[in-house]
Amino acid sequence: MTLIEPHPIDAPGTAEADWRSWPRLNELPVLDVAGWPSLVVVAAHPDDEVLGVGGLLSMAAAAGTRLRLVAVTDGEASHPGMDGAAADQLAACRVAETVGALRELGAPVEIVRLRMPDTGVARRETELADQLAELVAGFSRCLAPWDGDLHADHEAAGRAAAAACAASRVDLLSYPIWTWHWAHPRDSRVPWDRAVRVPLSAEVRRRKRAAIDCFTSQLRARGGARPPVLPPEVVAHFLRDQEVLIS
Numbered sequence: 235m236t237l238i239e240p241h242p243i244d245a246p247g248t249a250e251a252d253w254r255s256w257p258r259l260n261e262l263p264v265l266d267v268a269g270w271p272s273l274v275v276v277a278a279h280p281d282d283e284v285l286g287v288g289g290l291l292s293m294a295a296a297a298g299t300r301l302r303l304v305a306v307t308d309g310e311a312s313h314p315g316m317d318g319a320a321a322d323q324l325a326a327c328r329v330a331e332t333v334g335a336l337r338e339l340g341a342p343v344e345i346v347r348l349r350m351p352d353t354g355v356a357r358r359e360t361e362l363a364d365q366l367a368e369l370v371a372g373f374s375r376c377l378a379p380w381d382g383d384l385h386a387d388h389e390a391a392g393r394a395a396a397a398a399c400a401a402s403r404v405d406l407l408s409y410p411i412w413t414w415h416w417a418h419p420r421d422s423r424v425p426w427d428r429a430v431r432v433p434l435s436a437e438v439r440r441r442k443r444a445a446i447d448c449f450t451s452q453l454r455a456r457g458g459a460r461p462p463v464l465p466p467e468v469v470a471h472f473l474r475d476q477e478v479l480i481s
């Protein structure tokens with residue numbers, strides 16, 4: 235008999251308490267986000283930007299940074315098994331959830347939607363890199379999903395952003411999402427020596443929590459016995475008092 239290991243994202247994950255009790259996370263260098271003239275955030279799916287860097291976005295907006303969000307997909311594949319019309323409805327719902335979440339963050343953001351296929355970003359990676367090179371040109375920073383996140387869309391978006399930023403000479407920082415689930419403290423698969431942190435004030439955390447609460451399609455059970463896409467133990471990783479990025 236062959237036992238097939240579940241994908242790390244589908245396997246039970248690391249408890250947030252384990253991350254919070256790991257001293258090294260609190261010893262990472264602090265990233266100063268004040269004084270950034272402009273910032274592009276690349277999201278593979280609606281909610282990546284808020285989970286990964288919602289606090290940073292809120293702080294940058296308060297500091298007057300010009301913000302652009304590049305939404306690579308509309309997230310129509312988060313509930314597998316839907317037919318075309320239902321998937322279109324889900325996409326519209328997720329797009330609206332993002333708009334509501336950005337409002338909670340107090341972040342006036344220009345949103346550019348690329349409408350690439352959810353779960354199919356890797357097939358369009360070269361085209362994505364070309365589009366991103368134009369969309370990041372002239373901005374001072376870019377934030378994108380980490381290309382080691384073990385989610386195919388996140389990794390493809392991360393690689394495309396890296397190529398685009400190199401071509402357009404824009405500084406790139408990467409944000410992990412599923413890493414907090416499948417990795418563990420001291421995990422050698424994560425380049426901790428390149429990690430930096432952004433401490434969040436109580437007010438910024440409150441805004442981020444309200445923004446995350448907008449993603450009801452991901453937070454609610456999916457019918458039958460299927461758990462939410464984002465169960466409470468996963469959401470807990472994004473409610474901590476800092477955000478971690480990889481430089």
Ligand SMILES: [Zn+2]
Nearest residue numbers: 278279282388
């Ligand atoms: Zn995602």
